[in-house]
Amino acid sequence: MSATITITSPTSILENGHSVDDKIPKETVVSLPPTASGWKGTSFGAKDPYALMRDCNANSRLTAQHYLWKELLGFLVHPDIDTRATDLRVADVATGNGIWLHDFARGKPSSIDLHGFDISLDQVGPKPWLPANTHMHIWNIFENVPDEFVGYFDIVHVRLITVVVKNNDPRPILANLKKLLKPGGYLQWDEVDTIGCSIKTVPGTSAENLDTLFSQLKGRDTWKYELTRIMDENGYTGSTLYTYEYGLGTARFWSDLYVSTWKEFAENALKTPEVSRQLEHNAMLETLNGASIMVPTLVWVTKKIDDSTN
Ligand SMILES: C[S@@+](CC[C@H](N)C(=O)[O-])C[C@H]1O[C@@H](n2cnc3c(N)ncnc32)[C@H](O)[C@@H]1O
Numbered sequence: 078m079s080a081t082i083t084i085t086s087p088t089s090i091l092e093n094g095h096s097v098d099d100k101i102p103k104e105t106v107v108s109l110p111p112t113a114s115g116w117k118g119t120s121f122g123a124k125d126p127y128a129l130m131r132d133c134n135a136n137s138r139l140t141a142q143h144y145l146w147k148e149l150l151g152f153l154v155h156p157d158i159d160t161r162a163t164d165l166r167v168a169d170v171a172t173g174n175g176i177w178l179h180d181f182a183r184g185k186p187s188s189i190d191l192h193g194f195d196i197s198l199d200q201v202g203p204k205p206w207l208p209a210n211t212h213m214h215i216w217n218i219f220e221n222v223p224d225e226f227v228g229y230f231d232i233v234h235v236r237l238i239t240v241v242v243k244n245n246d247p248r249p250i251l252a253n254l255k256k257l258l259k260p261g262g263y264l265q266w267d268e269v270d271t272i273g274c275s276i277k278t279v280p281g282t283s284a285e286n287l288d289t290l291f292s293q294l295k296g297r298d299t300w301k302y303e304l305t306r307i308m309d310e311n312g313y314t315g316s317t318l319y320t321y322e323y324g325l326g327t328a329r330f331w332s333d334l335y336v337s338t339w340k341e342f343a344e345n346a347l348k349t350p351e352v353s354r355q356l357e358h359n360a361m362l363e364t365l366n367g368a369s370i371m372v373p374t375l376v377w378v379t380k381k382i383d384d385s386t387n
Contacts, residue, residue, distance in 0.1 A: 131199040136174050138337050139200065143176045145330060146236075146267070146374065149321050153181050155378045157317070158232060158263045165189040168226070168257055170218060170235045174200035177236060178211060192226070194218075219249055222256040230257050236267035239298055247300050248311060255312050261383035264313065266304070270320070270373040271296050277328060279367030286359035287332075291370050293347065294339045301375060308379045316379035328369035335370045336360065 147153060154160050163186050169178045172193030182191055187210050193201070194216040201213050216223065218241060233254050242250065254264055274295065276284045300307070308316035323331055336357065343353040 131197060134337065135341055136200050138334060138341075139173045140176055141330075142237075142334055143180065145323075145327070145334065147180070148327075149323050149374060150267075150376065153177060154232065154234070155265055155319065155376060157378045158265065160185075160232070162231065163188045165232070166192075166230045166259075167232045167234065168192045168194060168230045170194045170216075170233060170254060170257070171196075171238045171241060172201070172213070173237075175202070175207075175211075175213065177234060181234075182208060182211060192230075218253055219243075222253055227256055228259050231259060231262050233257050233262065233264045234267075235264070237269070239268055239271060239296060242298065242300060245298065245300050247304060247307060251308060251311050251313070255381050258381040260381055260385045262381050264308075264377075264379050264381070266377045266379075268301060268375045268377075270301065270375050271298050272301070274370065274372040277325065277369050277371050278363075282363060282366045282368050284363045284368035286356055287336075287363045287368050287370065290339055290356050290360045291335060294335065294342055304377055305379075308377065312382055313379040314382050316377060319376045319378070321374045321376070322371070323374075325369070328371060329364070331372065332364060332369035335372065336364070 165185075167178070167181065167189065169175070169181075169192070172178060172195045175193045178191050178193050182189070187208070189210060191208075191211045193211070193213045195201075195213075196215065196217050198213050198215055201207075204213070207213065214223070218238070235250075235254065238250070251264075258264065272295070274291070276288050276291065278284045305316045305318050340353075340357065343349070343357075347353055
């Protein structure tokens with residue numbers, strides 16, 4: 078049996094918990110197969126003002142990005158953090174399509190307990206297809222930590238939430254991530270350095286348009302330069318920043334990712350389709366001639382202060 082629904086809003090939630098893109102004309106009627114895979118019921122309540130998109134292109138970008146990150150860093154969890162416990166509890170907050178958790182689970186005992194949290198689970202695969210030890214929850218990082226997860230996790234991981242940080246202040250996020258952690262538990266926070274980035278070109282190539290395009294994506298995220306200190310002043314200890322930079326040999330792979338991130342942003346936030354299309358066209362010509370966006374990646378490792386022994 079299949080259900081028929083009428084899509085009437087830009088991001089209607091379908092029966093299976095997934096949403097549809099706003100390019101589908103209003104009042105389009107689609108037939109849906111019956112499903113029990115929905116993410117409804119796992120929600121701790123969240124409204125979604127996200128600046129990027131959640132369609133198949135956005136999802137593919139997250140997947141490609143994950144593997145480039147992994148190749149550059151050489152780890153998912155920094156070697157400072159011990160991951161050997163067979164009863165390890167790990168959270169990936171703002172999990173996106175859950176690829177980090179999926180990859181982390183590989184080769185680990187099924188006794189470890191994995192939880193992904195996000196304001197939307199539209200990018201995650203169907204619930205029944207997840208391993209039994211992987212759980213996904215809808216949760217807004219600025220809302221109260223659900224009671225069952227207070228002090229629960231050995232490791233909390235978060236990656237690429239620059240657009241989520243409000244007012245250049247990571248403290249509200251740090252406070253909530255700390256609540257998720259056990260005393261002595263680790264936080265690993267991975268970001269891109271959106272200020273210390275540059276454009277590299279082969280000699281004689283102009284990159285004016287690529288530069289303009291990327292400058293629209295760049296923020297004034299000065300909190301990243303203070304995050305180590307902010308962590309140490311807010312209940313964490315031994316906070317350390319590690320920086321990683323890709324070379325020219327892989328620069329094109331990364332640069333294409335940033336252009337596609339910009340496309341999502343341009344479509345969702347800039348709302349200047351004609352100007353953006355022209356800019357993208359010119360920037361891609363420069364890319365073909367030998368120009369790339371270079372962005373250092375940043376990894377903070379820190380530990381929640383353990384005052385339980387005092
Ligand atoms: C750029 S994606 C990164 C996804 C994933 N961490 C990765 O590295 O592949 C940012 C994610 O943050 C999520 N997000 C945005 N606002 C959020 C909020 N207030 N609370 C929780 N998650 C949020 C988005 O839904 C999206 O999945």
